[in-house]
Amino acid sequence: MNDTISEQRDAIRKTIRASRRALTNEAQQNASEKLLSTLITHPKILKAKRVSVTLAYDGEIDLTCFIEWCWQQNKQVYLPVVHPDEPGQLIFVEYTLNTEMDINRYGIKEPKLIIENSCFANTCPVTELDIVFTPLVAFDQQGNRIGMGGGYYDRLLSPWFEKQTGPYPIGLAHDCQYLDALPIQNWDVPLPEIITPTHHFCF
């Protein structure tokens, strides 16, 4: 009862990450297929030309089928990479079948950053993305989210939250990542939409 908000958030991260990792391969595959059927009929997604996604890690829902669908639809797909020079910021690198991949410090695959003429090649300024599919560890009935604890998505989405500028965020999660109410901090950006295999929440 005397836990600080930060301790409560860490405890939630630990519990939900464990339940996500406990999903069987079959449950994971089922979840991805069900999620796909909602994503490919969503008007904002159908209209989007540039989207950012993440590759599944730590039991997250696998977006491989959705990424392939985006490629078939000629949408440009981007993956986030932690900015090597600007602490706390993400860079979005185009992801295609030919993208050379690295393994980052968390053991997650990410596109290799290529520098050409002093600029990062194949990147998209955040403001030119149409949709940011936002990863999360836990979400609640008001669209609040807790992520992995880096604050990357809170920083990225704060212009959208403050001024409705920049890409539109859509959270993607397994159903087991839902809790009725999360302990939130004043910098947390709530999401306007979260899609799970069985629910489409609009807040």
Ligand SMILES: Nc1ncnc2c1ncn2[C@@H]1O[C@H](COP(=O)(O)OP(=O)(O)OP(=O)(O)O)[C@@H](O)[C@H]1O
């Ligand atoms: N807009 C912001 N500007 C500067 N720092 C921020 C901002 N938003 C969050 N932070 C910092 O990021 C740290 C982690 O925040 P938090 O615990 O909410 O991460 P998270 O939401 O779980 O992570 P993520 O957004 O990467 O999924 C906090 O110390 C917070 O001060």
Ligand SMILES: [Mg+2]
């Ligand atoms: Mg946060």
